[in-house]
Every structure is written in structure tokens, then in C-alpha cells.
Amino acid sequence: MNDKTTSTQTEPIDRGFHAKRVSYQKAIFVRAVYFLVDSIALFPIVLISILSRFSPRPIEIGLGPVPTINSKYHKQALERVGYTCETFVYYTWYFTDDFDINIGRYCPRAFGPYIAYIFVLFRYKCIYTYFTGGPLGFTTLLARLEPFLLQLAGIKTVIMPFGGDVHVLTRGQNMLMIDAYAKDYPGFRHNKGRTEALIDVWTHGADHIVSGCDWVDFLYYWDTLMLSHFAIDTDNFEVVQSQQAPDKPCEPLRLIHAPNHRNLKGTKHILKAVEELQAEGLSVELSLVEGVPNTKLLEMIQSADVVLDQLVIGWYAMFALEGMASGKPVVCHVRQDFLDLYIGTGLLEPDELPLINTTISTLKDTIRQLALRPRSELHEIGLRSHEFVKKHHSIESIGKVFDNINREISLRR
The missing domain is CATH 3.40.50.2000 (Glycogen Phosphorylase B;)
Known part of the structure; x- marks a missing residue:
């Protein structure tokens, strides 16, 4: 890099679990721990999900828990067409912490999925989330049951990809992309089966599926096709x-x-x-x-x-x-x-x-x-x-698409 190429970095970059060359044993251990906790929590979670149906929910739409920049723009798009909504997370990434609710401030991240799920049950009528799953997405057993649990609770789900949540690399034809993933996210190789499973779970269990971008290479069904769901306040x-x-x-x-x-x-x-x-x-x-x-x-x-x-x-x-x-x-x-x-x-x-x-x-x-x-x-x-x-x-164009989706799933008639 010479004096005509400047490099700017103000924050240390933590690209997460998959950016490290994590051993398969460690990946299995993390999944096993969550499986054990999930097994203990399953009956209470089912019971609370059913009981929450009878509780009033003050907000129409929750956006989360993946902490993407686009959440705030999706919120603006939905508000522009008249919906009440909030962004919620239980952890954040380096490029933004601009979210309405950060549950991670009140509990360790390991417990975030369970606390966030209970929070969602009593607050939102619908959630917009990604193929990594809703608040239970990082768990093992409950992640695969989450669409069923949210249906028990009477909460609608709109599912969108953002990238790594659908990148099952054996499905695509882009060899450069496979090589790049191996270098940027070597731990991602342990996630293939889990990613495939969650794509299947949400493809069958979501109320509405949005696709677009390069994500079409990895999905086999969608209800709404867009160039991408990314929105920006022009x-x-x-x-x-x-x-x-x-x-x-x-x-x-x-x-x-x-x-x-x-x-x-x-x-x-x-x-x-x-x-x-x-x-x-x-x-x-x-x-x-x-x-x-x-x-x-x-x-x-x-x-x-x-x-x-x-x-x-x-x-x-x-x-x-x-x-x-x-x-x-x-x-x-x-x-x-x-x-x-x-x-x-x-x-x-x-x-x-x-x-x-x-x-x-x-x-x-x-x-x-x-x-x-x-x-x-x-x-x-x-x-x-x-x-x-x-x-x-624009906020207006994405808002119109989201409004059509919400009416289709009977969130609003």
C-alpha cells in the first residue's frame, strides 16, 4: 500500500465465531450445550408461547434480532405506511448500535435467545427476521421448532435473507465465492448442515418469504422476489x-x-x-x-x-x-x-x-x-x-412492498 492509498480503521473488527478457524469439536460442544438447555426449556417455552396468545401485544412489528444496518431503514419504511414497529437485538456489530431495544444490556449473550423470545411473545404481533431465525435462532433444538412455537403464540413471521444465513455453498456455482468464504470465514464450514436445516424450517414454517439479490442461488422458494429488500432514506x-x-x-x-x-x-x-x-x-x-x-x-x-x-x-x-x-x-x-x-x-x-x-x-x-x-x-x-x-x-418503495406483504398475511386488512 503506497502513500496514494489511505487506510482508515477506527474500530477493531470482530467478525464473529465463523471468522476464526474453529475446531469441529468446539462447534459441536456449543451446539450440545444449547441442546441441553433447550431440552430443559422446551416445555416452559411451549407453555409460555400458548399463554401469550391471550396477552395484548402493543407493537405490530418487531425487526430483529440480527443487528443489521438495514433494520432502521426497514423500520422507517414500515412506519411510513402506518405500522407501529421497533428494532430489537441482544448483541450488536461494530458498524452500528442504532436499535430501539438491546436486550444484551440486561443479560449475558448466551441467555439472549431465551430472554429475547419471551420479550417478543408479549410485545409484537409479527416479526421480520432472517433465515438465521428469530430470537431463538442461535439455539440448537428450539431454533428448529421456532416457526411452530411462534405459530402457537399467534405471531406472524416474514423471513428474508441477508447473506450468510442462506449461503449453502454446495448449492451455488460461484467458485470464487467458496474460496473467499474459506479465507474470510473458515469456521463457516461447520455451519452447512445447520444453514440448510434452517432454510428448510423457515421455508415451510414462515408466513411469507422474501428473496432477491444473489440469495436466489441458495433458496428454492419465495413469495416475493425483489432486487433486494435493502432500503435507504434517500x-x-x-x-x-x-x-x-x-x-x-x-x-x-x-x-x-x-x-x-x-x-x-x-x-x-x-x-x-x-x-x-x-x-x-x-x-x-x-x-x-x-x-x-x-x-x-x-x-x-x-x-x-x-x-x-x-x-x-x-x-x-x-x-x-x-x-x-x-x-x-x-x-x-x-x-x-x-x-x-x-x-x-x-x-x-x-x-x-x-x-x-x-x-x-x-x-x-x-x-x-x-x-x-x-x-x-x-x-x-x-x-x-x-x-x-x-x-x-427508497423508504417509500420498500414500504409499499412491505405493506402488501402485511396485508397478504392478514396483519392488517
């Missing part, structure tokens, strides 16, 4: 045109890349391409941002000319949306079969997607071409990108 983003000469290229071209897992995002290929272009004398700078709170990251995007998203998975995610909402051109690898699916189902018009498509092998040429294009052309791509996000991922 009202908070302003598109600003550079005051420098619009008919001249950016000098230097300022790139930003913010990987939460380097191999899955293709970071080493980005570093290599930028260093080679700099060695050729091209005026290009890269900001590599890791472990930074989301509010700080959004400020840093404003200072960039181009956002570099991900090169391995084959579709865009939250960082790309933040870049597009900011009016920045976004470089990302887009798999043709995904593009064909979303055009074929009518979710996209041909040539509507404003992403600058690239691959590991073409990235260097892509950056070179961007560095030579006039600022006005980059600004035009940024404007198209902003409008794309408003159409497909």
Missing part, C-alpha cells in the same frame, strides 16, 4: 456536482472501498489494480475504509468520485446503495444470470441498472476508463444511480 442524501471543470477528467480520481470481509469483496484485486495504475502514472487515489461506524462512512463517500463495491458475489449490496444514493458511480460485478432473472421477472428494465459492471480481470481497465472520462459523464452516471435507488430502494 431524503438524507444530496447529490452535489463538483465545482471543477466538468469537461475534464478527475485528477486525481478518488476511489473508495469499504469491505466488511476482504476476500468476499475482492479487496486484494482492487489494491493490485490501483497500485499498477499508479505505477503507470495514472492519477488515482484509493481510500480503504474498515471498522468505521456507518455515519462516518457516509461522510467519506461524499469526498469520493467513484465507489468500488464488490467483485465476487455478483450483485450489489448496502454499500453500493449508499454510494448510488450519494450520486456516485458505483463499480460492481453483476452476474448475467441474475440480471436476466430480474429483467425476465419485470423487476428491471433492460439497461436500467446504472452500475458499472466489471470483473476481477477487467477491473484495471474499468478504473483506467473512469479516470479518463470527463467529470460531467461521471456526474450523469451518479444522477441515474440516485434515481435508481429512489425507484427501487
